[in-house]
Amino acid sequence: VEDEVKRSLVDFLAKLSKDGVNSGALLGWNSSSDPCKDRWKGVTCDARNTTVGKLFLDNLGLVGELDIGLLCNVELLADSLTVLHLENNNISGGISSEIAYCKQLTRVHLNGNKLYGSLPASLSMLNNLKILDVSNNKFFSTLPDLSRISGLTVFLAQNNAISGEIPRFDFSNLKQFDVSNNNLSGAVPDVLGHFTTASFLGNPELCGDPLPNKCPSSPQAENIVDNSKSSSKDQIIMFVGYLVLGLVFVFLIIFILCKRIRRKKKIVDSLPQKAEATEDGDNSMYKSSTYESLEYKAGFSKSENSALVSSSLVVLTSPEVNGLRFEDLLKAPAEMLGRGNNGSVYKVVLENRMTLVVKRIKNWEIASHEINQRMRRLDQVKHPNVLPALAFYSSKEEKLLVYEYQQNGSLFKLLHGTHAAETFDWASRLGVAATLAEALAFMHQELQDDWIAHGNFKSSNIFLNKNMEPCISEYGLGTVTTPASSSEAFKDDVHGFGVILLELLTGNLVRHNGVDLTDWVHSVVREEWTGEVFDKALRSEYASEERMVSLLQVALKCVNPSPEARPAMNQVVVMINKIKEEEERSAISYEP
Numbered sequence: 001v002e003d004e005v006k007r008s009l010v011d012f013l014a015k016l017s018k019d020g021v022n023s024g025a026l027l028g029w030n031s032s033s034d035p036c037k038d039r040w041k042g043v044t045c046d047a048r049n050t051t052v053g054k055l056f057l058d059n060l061g062l063v064g065e066l067d068i069g070l071l072c073n074v075e076l077l078a079d080s081l082t083v084l085h086l087e088n089n090n091i092s093g094g095i096s097s098e099i100a101y102c103k104q105l106t107r108v109h110l111n112g113n114k115l116y117g118s119l120p121a122s123l124s125m126l127n128n129l130k131i132l133d134v135s136n137n138k139f140f141s142t143l144p145d146l147s148r149i150s151g152l153t154v155f156l157a158q159n160n161a162i163s164g165e166i167p168r169f170d171f172s173n174l175k176q177f178d179v180s181n182n183n184l185s186g187a188v189p190d191v192l193g194h195f196t197t198a199s200f201l202g203n204p205e206l207c208g209d210p211l212p213n214k215c216p217s218s219p220q221a222e223n224i225v226d227n228s229k230s231s232s233k234d235q236i237i238m239f240v241g242y243l244v245l246g247l248v249f250v251f252l253i254i255f256i257l258c259k260r261i262r263r264k265k266k267i268v269d270s271l272p273q274k275a276e277a278t279e280d281g282d283n284s285m286y287k288s289s290t291y292e293s294l295e296y297k298a299g300f301s302k303s304e305n306s307a308l309v310s311s312s313l314v315v316l317t318s319p320e321v322n323g324l325r326f327e328d329l330l331k332a333p334a335e336m337l338g339r340g341n342n343g344s345v346y347k348v349v350l351e352n353r354m355t356l357v358v359k360r361i362k363n364w365e366i367a368s369h370e371i372n373q374r375m376r377r378l379d380q381v382k383h384p385n386v387l388p389a390l391a392f393y394s395s396k397e398e399k400l401l402v403y404e405y406q407q408n409g410s411l412f413k414l415l416h417g418t419h420a421a422e423t424f425d426w427a428s429r430l431g432v433a434a435t436l437a438e439a440l441a442f443m444h445q446e447l448q449d450d451w452i453a454h455g456n457f458k459s460s461n462i463f464l465n466k467n468m469e470p471c472i473s474e475y476g477l478g479t480v481t482t483p484a485s486s487s488e489a490f491k492d493d494v495h496g497f498g499v500i501l502l503e504l505l506t507g508n509l510v511r512h513n514g515v516d517l518t519d520w521v522h523s524v525v526r527e528e529w530t531g532e533v534f535d536k537a538l539r540s541e542y543a544s545e546e547r548m549v550s551l552l553q554v555a556l557k558c559v560n561p562s563p564e565a566r567p568a569m570n571q572v573v574v575m576i577n578k579i580k581e582e583e584e585r586s587a588i589s590y591e592p
């Protein structure tokens with residue numbers, strides 16, 4: 001490490017003493033040694049020990065003035081420093097605008113000090129910043145506009161004295177945001193439902209959703225109503241203008257309503273007797289005045305329709321749908337749930353209250369007779385954690401699959417939804433991983449010789465059943481039909497399983513801000529900072545960190561870029577069960 005870097009680090013720490021003693025001496029920082037080779041405490045270097053990457057100086061009781069300039073004005077250090085941790089000390093002073101020169105910073109943790117002044121606008125130049133924690137300090141003045149930093153996922157500034165309005169933030173990307181207990185004022189921006197009252201409380205002059213107090217009507221609007229100075233002529237013109245606009249609007253609504261009622265009447269007339277039979281099931285769609293049939297929703301044309309005759313729907317062996325006819329499906333009220341890569345998905349409520357999901361597959365490049373064969377084979381292989389197809393239809397023009405509707409949603413939603421993660425603890429996540437591994441291994445073993453892999457194994461295809469157990473859906477909808485390509489497809493499933501493990505461990509999306517989850521985890525682990533990958537919601541469960549690391553290792557084996565190097569699913573089961581046993585043993589030994 002260059003002398004200039006050493007000197008600036010020593011000078012930086014010289015301004016921060018511990019119990020009146022130069023903390024440099026305590027941590028072994030002196031210009032005559034090397035921060036990397038001589039392992040200065042709190043310093044992490046690159047793999048070749050030539051540049052300083054991270055400073056961890058948390059909880060050291062450091063007292064003195066923060067001088068960011070000493071770090072960021074030295075080009076060699078500014079170009080390599082990615083992490084600055086100074087949490088929970090007694091440091092005072094402010095953040096100087098020179099912080100912008102430390103362009104590589106990704107994490108800045110300054111919480112729990114006595115820092116004051118304003119947060120400099122130059123923070124917005126830190127393009128790589130992911131986490132900025134300045135909470136529990138004495139910062140005042142206004143918040144800087146950080147909306148340009150697209151990768152910012154955590155912004156914490158609670159418990160300061162910051163004033164002014166909340167500037168723009170990219171709330172769609174932020175995972176944590178807290179500005180509670182400050183002096184902020186004005187309206188809370190649209191947080192897209194990502195954050196609750198807790199993030200904004202304790203700012204008496206802040207108003208609007210999600211806070212309970214509404215904002216007063218805007219001064220502009222008040223002006224229009226109250227402005228006694230505006231001439232009466234202007235007022236008359238404005239009044240007439242509003243009146244005309246209002247009338248046009250009312251006519252437009254009446255016109256649209258009439259059109260809708262006429263259209264709905266046509267559909268209702270074509271439906272069989274219904275709502276009475278659906279007393280306590282999911283009959284909301286029947287009762288709703290806006291439902292439309294699957295036939296209408298999916299837009300089956302008349303010519304196609306005549307080909308869709310009841311005898312052509314193949315009902316598989318599940319007793320729940322015995323005697324289901326195609327007409328029943330087509331006439332049942334339907335709601336589109338989404339459009340995936342392979343086609344559209346509809347929720348359909350039958351007359352007998354059963355709620356089904358109909359998946360309409362586009363461009364499934366498999367011959368109809370092969371689909372027939374495959375679905376019948378899949379029907380013979382039952383596992384409690386695999387959702388079976390209940391029925392299917394396959395013609396040249398249309399391919400439909402019918403599943404039972406799962407009202408508890410997907411694993412994807414559980415992990416990444418608004419109220420995600422907090423209640424999804426480590427033991428449950430490990431349980432989900434073990435159950436899925438066993439179910440997938442079972443299916444692989446049974447269907448190896450039929451060359452039927454899952455084909456699209458991902459968290460949005462895993463659902464939680466009535467008992468909140470994970471169930472694999474859409475097994476066997478891939479396009480593989482040869483033994484050679486099937487072995488690759490089985491390995492793709494293992495990769496998909498590895499990615500699900502990474503989602504369970506990190507709580508992150510498969511692709512976030514253009515960064516692939518697997519690449520990100522690899523890069524963090526390579527830098528020997530494995531603890532950072534785990535979901536914040538799991539970090540309180542320190543006792544289990546060893547098992548989390550073990551599960552991470554299993555995940556990394558599964559996502560190995562080379563398919564041959566990935567383990568088979570039955571090997572994965574053995575590895576995960578071992579981790580589960582260790583977890584159970586440690587849980588017992590922790591019991592009082």
Ligand SMILES: Nc1ncnc2c1ncn2[C@@H]1O[C@H](COP(=O)(O)OP(=O)(O)OP(=O)(O)O)[C@@H](O)[C@H]1O
Binds near residue numbers: 342404460463
């Ligand atoms: N059996 C089911 N029960 C409840 N919801 C379902 C069921 N199957 C699918 N869905 C929901 O329907 C929507 C669309 O499903 P789809 O499978 O097309 O999406 P996807 O998994 O993102 O894409 P694809 O599987 O085509 O790659 C999703 O919101 C999904 O949660």
